[in-house]
Amino acid sequence: MKNLREMDGVSxxxxxxxxxxxxxxxxIRWTVKCPNSHHVVDxxxxxxxxxxxxxxxxxxGPQRLLCHAEAFSPAPLPGEGNELLLPPQLEHTRVDELMTQDVYCVGEEMLAEELAELFATRKVSGVPVLDEDERLVGVVSRADLLRASTEEKDTPRLHPERAGxxxxxxMNAAPVVVREGTTxxxxxxxxxxxxxxxxLVVSSEDRVVGVLSAMDVxxxxxxxxLGDKASHTS
Structure with a gap:
């Protein structure tokens, strides 16, 4: 058997x-997708x-790592129950292959004023809320705390009733989530x-590991x- 350091690694x-x-x-929590377990890990x-x-x-901060696992196994196929009649590449692709893994979350005690500033500066429509154990407990959206503008040029402002x-x-304590490994x-x-x-994509421990949007799909x-068209014309 080859020594681990003699084998080709993956970045x-x-x-x-x-x-x-x-x-x-x-x-800040740094994460990477393990090529053997196919899970996002710290x-x-x-x-x-x-x-x-x-x-x-x-x-x-850390940007990349070089891993020398003995074998990089393919991701396991999802279990039975997916009755969609799709080509294998469509049917078995997992959300963790497409999702955005760089995610910004907030703690439970962040104030509405800070959230309003966050939405304005980061141009996001919502953020996950984590408890002290970094587990997902809800989602706060712009609509939860901002008053709608009366004119297009106006910037939405914090609703007076949300101050403090x-x-x-x-937050909405019942966010829409899927598990890592979902197709x-x-x-x-x-x-x-x-x-x-x-x-939101969460691990088995309810930790946020990514976000999948309709645009990603x-x-x-x-x-x-485009790949299929290219293969048929070549």
Missing amino acids: LPVHRVSTGLGEGEEE LETCEGCPHLEHIQQEAA ATACEL VPQAAAVMADANVHRV VRWLAALS
């Missing part, structure tokens, strides 16, 4: 999960793995049923379509 991107705690404080888990070769550090409220008090068609069905344009389908 994996490191992703950032940021959680705003209010008053300018922020916690980078500190990789630091104790014998297959780890190197973590590339830059001023902004915390994320925990404002893209299943996730699309969840979005359609809930009439939403994005879903559309881009993926477009890329597949």
Whole structure:
């Protein structure tokens, strides 16, 4: 058997999960998708793995790591119950292959005023809310705390009744989520049923590991379509 360090490695991107705690404080969790387990894990888990070769550090934090696992197994196919008659590539692609892994979250105690500023500066429509154990407990949206503008040029402002409220008090405690390993068609069905344009992807421990949007699915389908056309013309 080859020594691990003699085998070709794979370079994996490191992703950032940021959680705003209010008053300018922020916690950062670095994650990477393990090529063997096919789950998103905390980078500190990789630091104790014998297959780890190197973590590339830059001023902004860890960027990539080189992994020398003995074998990179393919992702397991989803279980029975998906009755959609789709080509295998469509039927079995998992959400963790398409989702955005760099996610910004907030803590339960972040105030409405800080949330309003967050929505304005980051141009997002909603953020996941995490408890002190970094587990998902809800989602706060712009509509939960902002008063609609009367004119197009007006910037939406914090609703007076929301002033001083915390994320925990404002959030929707039943966010639309899918589990890591869910197939893209299943996730699309969840979005359609809930009439939403994005879903949070969570691990078995209810930790946020990514976000999948309808646009992610559309881009993926477009890329597949272009690839099929290219193969038929070549």
